[in-house]
Amino acid sequence: MLIVNKPLAIIGLILVFVAGFCPILQVKIIFEWINWGLYKTDVRLFLITYSFIAITALCYFIRQLKAFRLLTRVMFVWVLLMAAAVYFKSTHYFGMKLADNLLGKAIHFQWGWIVLVSGALLLLFSVKKQRLEV
Template sequence: MLVVNKPMALIGLFLLLIAAFCPILQVQIIFKLVSWTLYKTDVRLFLITYALVALMGLSFFVRQLRAFKILTRVMFGWVILMAVAVYFKSTHYFNFKIADNLLGKTIHFEWGWIILLIGSVLLLFSVKKPTLAS
């Protein structure tokens, strides 16, 4: 039997939903700084992320706690994998060292990744097995 800390789970789901509007990358184009959200960074990452969030929300509200626990672990792994993939894509885009160094210097991570990570960690620790007190 699993127990869910409902406030923690709801805050985690809310943070993951809000992360769509947070800046993920900061790109310097000529003399102008542009902030990109997850949707502007890569549409596939956006759709996969919010499909996972929708499935987690559905499993939370219909009380399928085993599925919710599995999806929280998948979401945490997905956020880590997504951050690593965006980093490697931005630093190894052209497979040409000079161009990749220039591109890597113009792209910087923004605070939206912290919101994604906090939301996924809250969801990860919101589900647990109850301890039997004797």
């Protein structure tokens, strides 16, 4: 039987939702630092992430716990893949070592990743399997 820690799941859903609007990357463009959220970083990542969030929230609210458990695991793996993809895209964008080194020095990860990973971890640990004792 699956048991959901409801406050943990709600807080995780809220954190993952809010993290998409937090600054994810900080880019230096001509003496000025610009913060990019998930939407400005890559629209496809934004749309896929929010579709995962919407389906996960739907499964939580209609009490489809097996699907919710699966989607929390998928969401956690997706966040890790997304962080790796953004890192490799920012450090290997042009394919030329000199240009990639300059671009890699101009782009920095921001605190939005911490919010995103913590929300995904809360979702991951909000569901546990427990045996029924008769």
